[in-house]
């Protein structure tokens with residue numbers, strides 16, 4: 001019988017350290033599937049974040065570099081400019097991409113670097129114990145907003161990074177999706193594929209934002225977490241194509 005479902009070649013046969021129900025594992029697989037499908041395994045170079053996905057290089061079976069917190073797009077810029085024939089992508093959390101590395105993100109996008117960026121928005125700083133992130137939604141409880149994020153108390157409003165970047169001339173493609181249902185997972189895979197293909201056609205900067213679950217920090221079950229994405233998070237961060 002023909003085998004229809006198997007582990008992507010680009011994903012090592014190891015268990016990950018992610019909590020059960022965490023979106024990082026699903027996204028790692030999607031990236032690996034697309035790399036296999038496009039035959040990029042020998043020419044792709046990933047840049048891993050500082051955050052829960054810091055050891056993504058232990059899971060993907062292709063070249064992956066590491067960057068200091070927030071600097072992935074600066075490192076990726078250097079790699080891509082030295083090795084323009086390679087396909088280079090960053091994989092970054094919201095703390096990494098939208099807070100600590102905001103300057104690197106804005107300027108790489110504004111320069112129109114021919115890169116692909118995968119932005120994992122789980123509305124918190126997962127790795128360091130669940131502090132408020134720029135993307136934490138109003139009313140959301142975190143370690144540093146124990147009564148819920150309150151813009152009136154100096155905590156500010158959720159930052160819409162994708163919408164902020166869309167008006168930059170250097171930006172080719174921005175989409176927001178989620179991993180909260182099989183349908184959304186399939187869409188996310190298509191978006192990642194398109195973002196890689198844009199780079200292959202030298203179209204410039206592409207970013208795929210993915211609303212991703214963090215059951216541990218959200219103190220919810222895996223099922224409650226996907227429900228929370230669909231019922232609450234998407235109100236703040238609507239899904240769909242933002243720039244094409």
Ligand SMILES: Cc1ncc(C[n+]2csc(CCOP(=O)(O)OP(=O)(O)O)c2C)c(N)n1
Nearest residue numbers: 050051052069093094095096124125126127
């Ligand atoms: C310059 C710097 N500041 C802070 C830290 C500590 N730090 C490590 S991971 C992390 C949070 C990561 O959150 P996020 O990027 O959203 O990824 P997640 O863990 O949620 O996937 C922080 C603050 C650091 N390593 N370097």
Ligand code: SF4
Nearest residue numbers: 018019022052126214
């Ligand atoms: S803390 Fe959150 S983001 Fe980190 S591995 Fe656990 S569920 Fe995933």
